[in-house]
């Protein structure tokens with residue numbers, strides 16, 4: 001344990017050889033730690049107890065419809081970009097049981113859902129993902145319709161962010177102002193610094209809980225050299241961003257171009273597979289299934305992720321209203337980048353690039369917007385809605 005005490009905004013250095021101390025401190029304080037691990041040739045999030053389970057020395061190459069792991073030249077702990085799994089897997093699970101009823105004699109007994117979640121630390125949250133969590137917080141915890149399942153989980157989360165060093169080909173967080181450096185929304189934010197002779201982490205304290213955890217591990221206060229090295233990591237990441245999305249007047253642009261020929265073009269490529277919505281860290285659409293067993297002795301109501309790419313999603317009395325791929329892709333993109341602003345005050349996209357990487361057809365949201373902007377109508381002045 002270090003004797004120097006730290007506070008919010010302080011920056012400290014944790015040497016690589018002491019990094020296990022961070023996991024140990026989290027576990028000792030009662031957190032279940034979830035972080036990056038290698039599984040099925042991808043970086044996914046899983047339960048961790050040792051830094052040996054991190055994807056040390058691996059990185060991931062991204063492209064439209066392309067993802068592969070490759071060895072790095074160094075032993076970086078967080079040298080990858082992003083895998084297919086986002087933190088919504090834990091905060092907003094793909095399937096939950098809302099209630100269940102079991103026949104007990106002549107009566108049915110209603111069982112409440114078990115929402116007793118243990119304290120959990122997310123290790124390795126990218127800055128764009130912090131913004132994605134903040135967007136889901138706004139919708140599911142701070143809006144008119146509270147989601148008690150999300151809230152119970154969210155209130156027990158400790159966030160260890162990791163600032164990006166090498167963005168992937170599909171990243172555009174700088175366009176969405178969500179990265180590559182975490183500014184708020186974390187308990188501890190790490191920047192991994194590797195040079196010829198050193199390998200260490202500069203840790204910024206973001207909360208009292210973060211200061212308490214740092215107090216349990218071996219660290220030194222960051223000197224100006226370490227702070228500058230961490231800033232350079234973020235600056236380089238910002239300069240090497242894979243993609244750009246021009247967001248100027250994007251809401252008005254999309255509203256004014258609902259009949260642009262590009263929607264037909266993208267519909268001819270889109271498989272309506274819904275992958276883009278499953279991997280997106282901000283998508284939150286769900287459906288409800290009621291089921292009973294064949295003997296009628298038990299019944300359940302389940303909530304599961306849904307997607308605006310399914311036909312059923314737009315089913316209203318008499319049929320679905322978005323029957324074509326064109327109408328479904330247009331709905332998704334327009335909601336993400338335009339009507340989300342009207343609903344929730346900002347964009348529904350954080351620029352993580354997952355929908356590009358995991359689209360089997362290699363459809364790229366930034367290309368689609370560019371094509372609409374290049375050949376599209378500009379919004380009439382009367383159509384401009386004040387943000």
Ligand code: SF4
Nearest residue numbers: 270271273274276359
């Ligand atoms: S855009 Fe790509 S990922 Fe999304 S539904 Fe179409 S084919 Fe699937």
Ligand code: SF4
Nearest residue numbers: 280349350352353355
């Ligand atoms: S729309 Fe695509 S780039 Fe934007 S947050 Fe969702 S998955 Fe990431």
